Amino acid sequence: MADRDDKDLLGAAKMDRRGLLKCMAWTGxxxxxxxxxxxxxxxxxxxxxxxxxxPQGGLTFVQISDSHIGFxxxxxxxxxxxxxxxxxxxxxxxxxxxxxxxxGDISHLSKEEQWDDADQIIKSANKQVFFLPxxxxxxxxxxxxxxxxxxxxxxxxxxxxSFDHGGVHFIGLINVFEFQPGFKSAGLAKLGDEQLEWLEKxxxxxxxxxxxxxxxxxxxxTIYEQWGWGTQDAGRxxxxxxxxxxxxxxxxxxxxxxQKVEGNVTFHTADSTAFPQPAPGTAPAPGPxxxxxxNELHKYLGIRTVNYVRGKSAPALTDxxxxx
Amino acid sequence: xLTIVNPALRRRRITLLLGAVGVTALLTAALPELTAAGVxxxxxxxxxxxxxxxxxxxxxxxxxxxxxxTVTWKNEDDSPHRIGDKDGTFKSAALDTDDSxxxxxxxxxxxxxxxxxHPYMVGKIIVKPAGKS
Numbered sequence: 001m002a003d004r005d006d007k008d009l010l011g012a013a014k015m016d017r018r019g020l021l022k023c024m025a026w027t028g029x030x031x032x033x034x035x036x037x038x039x040x041x042x043x044x045x046x047x048x049x050x051x052x053x054x055p056q057g058g059l060t061f062v063q064i065s066d067s068h069i070g071f072x073x074x075x076x077x078x079x080x081x082x083x084x085x086x087x088x089x090x091x092x093x094x095x096x097x098x099x100x101x102x103x104g105d106i107s108h109l110s111k112e113e114q115w116d117d118a119d120q121i122i123k124s125a126n127k128q129v130f131f132l133p134x135x136x137x138x139x140x141x142x143x144x145x146x147x148x149x150x151x152x153x154x155x156x157x158x159x160x161x162s163f164d165h166g167g168v169h170f171i172g173l174i175n176v177f178e179f180q181p182g183f184k185s186a187g188l189a190k191l192g193d194e195q196l197e198w199l200e201k202x203x204x205x206x207x208x209x210x211x212x213x214x215x216x217x218x219x220x221x222t223i224y225e226q227w228g229w230g231t232q233d234a235g236r237x238x239x240x241x242x243x244x245x246x247x248x249x250x251x252x253x254x255x256x257x258x259q260k261v262e263g264n265v266t267f268h269t270a271d272s273t274a275f276p277q278p279a280p281g282t283a284p285a286p287g288p289x290x291x292x293x294x295n296e297l298h299k300y301l302g303i304r305t306v307n308y309v310r311g312k313s314a315p316a317l318t319d320x321x322x323x324x
Numbered sequence: 325x326l327t328i329v330n331p332a333l334r335r336r337r338i339t340l341l342l343g344a345v346g347v348t349a350l351l352t353a354a355l356p357e358l359t360a361a362g363v364x365x366x367x368x369x370x371x372x373x374x375x376x377x378x379x380x381x382x383x384x385x386x387x388x389x390x391x392x393x394t395v396t397w398k399n400e401d402d403s404p405h406r407i408g409d410k411d412g413t414f415k416s417a418a419l420d421t422d423d424s425x426x427x428x429x430x431x432x433x434x435x436x437x438x439x440x441x442h443p444y445m446v447g448k449i450i451v452k453p454a455g456k457s
Contacts, residue, residue: 073402073421109404109418135441139406139418179443181410183436187444227380228444285380287402 058309059166062090062097063215065252066272068136069118070108074290075297079108079274080117085322086273086303087125097305098165100127103252103270104134104176104217110146133159134217134253135176144177160195162202168308169206171199173216173237180232186225188232189218196233200240211246211313213306219251221260221267224280229254238265246313248306254286256300257319268304268317276300298322374398375447377405377419377439382447391432391454398424408440415440 067083076082090097100122107114115137122129131151138144148159155161155172162171178190191199203212214220220237222230241247247265255272256279275288275297283289292300298321305318373393376383378400389395397407399419407416407425416425418441429435429451439445 109420136404136418139404139441141417179440181438182444182446183438187438187442187446189443226444228442285401287380290402 058307059168060095060097060305060307061099061101061165062093063101063103063250063270063304063306064090064122064273065103065270066105066134066255066274067102067118068105068108068272068274070111070114071274071288073288075288075292075294076275080121082297082301082322083118083121083273084124085298086301087121089303089320089322090125090127093305095307097127100125100129101170101172101215101250102129102131103215103250104132105136105252105272106131106134106151108136110137110140112146112150115150130161130163130170130172130215132172132215132217133174133176138176156198157194160198166308167310168211168213169203170213171202171215173199173214173220175216175218175220175231175234179228182228186222186230186232187228188222188225188230189228190232191216191234191237196236196240199237203240203244206244208243209245209313211248211308211315212241212244213248213250213315214241215250217251218253219258219267219269220249221262223254223258223269227280227286229280229286241265246315248315248317250304250306257302266314270304271300271302271319271321273301273303273322298324377401380405380439380442380445382439382445385446386448386450388450388452389429390452391430392428393451394426394428395449396424396426398422404441405439405445406441407437409435409437 064083064086067086068079069083071079090100102122106118133144133147133151137147140146144158148155152159157174158177159174160172162169164170173191173195175189175191178192180186180188180190214237216231218231219229220231220234222234224230238247242263245264249265249267251267251269252272254269255275255277256269257271258269260267276292277286278289289300300321302319302321305320307316307318309316373387373389373395375387375395375397377397380401380403382397387395397416397419399405399421402421404418404420406418407414407427409415413435414427414437417423419425429449432451432453435449435451437447437449
């Protein structure tokens with residue numbers, strides 16, 4: 001695999017999170033990314049001229065992730081409040097998104113009251129929402145039955161789905177039910193045969209010029225094996241998408257933005273709306289960065305806007321933090 | 325890394341346990357693997373064996389007990405964890421911070437288990453027949 005090279009490309013794996021943020025001058029703002037020829041390029045900071053000229057007439061949607069409602073420890077004793085701030089940020093957007101996607105860990109512990117709280121907050125955006133479960137959403141006694149009963153209507157198998165919007169084909173994959181236990185090899189997520197067979201059929205016969213957005217909770221590339229940050233059989237899924245000219249992969253789970261380009265495929269993990277996690281290998285464990293001070297927390301939380309302009313196959317991604 | 329700190333904590337706990345049973349001669353019981361003597365102490369104390377969960381790791385990662393011993397996992401981490409073995413013999417609910425889960429091992433054997441939320445976290449319970457060491 002080319003993972004080692006890719007980490008070098010991003011530089012993110014070798015730097016602690018704070019250093020990375022400083023280095024990229026993200027403090028207090030967001031960065032506008034545009035994908036030109038498949039290579040992400042920074043256009044400017046949110047609020048700058050580039051962002052103000054957000055292209056009109058295309059398809060815009062917003063990704064939120066890892067809201068962890070029910071978490072109650074440092075650095076964020078109140079993730080409901082920060083989710084509310086994220087939703088308020090969406091409501092204030094000049095170009096309103098067509099819909100929202102939530103890439104998992106809606107709740108902290110798969111409890112109905114946690115989902116109730118999350119739904120109540122998210123509902124105020126008045127948008128259609130496409131949900132995916134995180135591993136924290138399938139931690140009920142019946143291994144995900146509660147999530148599927150609540151969010152799994154109109155989905156296939158164990159919650160996966162696809163839909164089309166504005167000429168873009170969206171695929172929501174589930175990688176929190178199967179896994180490879182870490183006894184002899186890395187403990188990674190799995191998509192599983194049934195879902196992969198469905199995916200192969202789902203994309204068969206579609207025009208290669210159709211832009212694809214592939215979403216899942218855990219990263220669909222191996223970011224850091226030692227922390228289980230990867231999906232063992234993701235390569236097979238990406239193989240089915242090789243012929244497509246533009247594939248954008250959106251993941252959550254690691255509570256920080258890491259991006260990678262591989263041919264026509266761009267990979268992006270997202271910030272959490274609840275708490276940050278350390279950059280790969282910079283801490284003994286991937287738990288919450290509890291040392292983040294209350295007045296610094298918002299710099300580590302954020303939402304992502306994705307904009308497709310008609311006539312261009314690759315989208316522009318805008319990551320913005322929750323700093324007011 | 326806490327994986328370095330944990331054996332020290334464990335050593336302290338077992339030392340206390342040994343002191344309580346009055347088996348002072350066993351103070352040098354070899355770690356990290358519990359020796360036969362260590363197993364005997366867990367049995368003699370009639371006290372449940374404990375696996376601490378912290379920093380996304382089980383400590384001790386391998387615990388040897390005698391049949392009939394109850395093992396308690398205590399989640400002292402900031403993240404929830406969930407115990408499950410390969411064959412579904414034992415499985416906890418998702419354990420939030422400070423929650424614990426107990427299981428009594430009646431049948432000798434080796435029981436590898438994982439955190440089903442973070443499958444790269446692995447541990448093992450080795451159950452020896454009761455009355456033997």
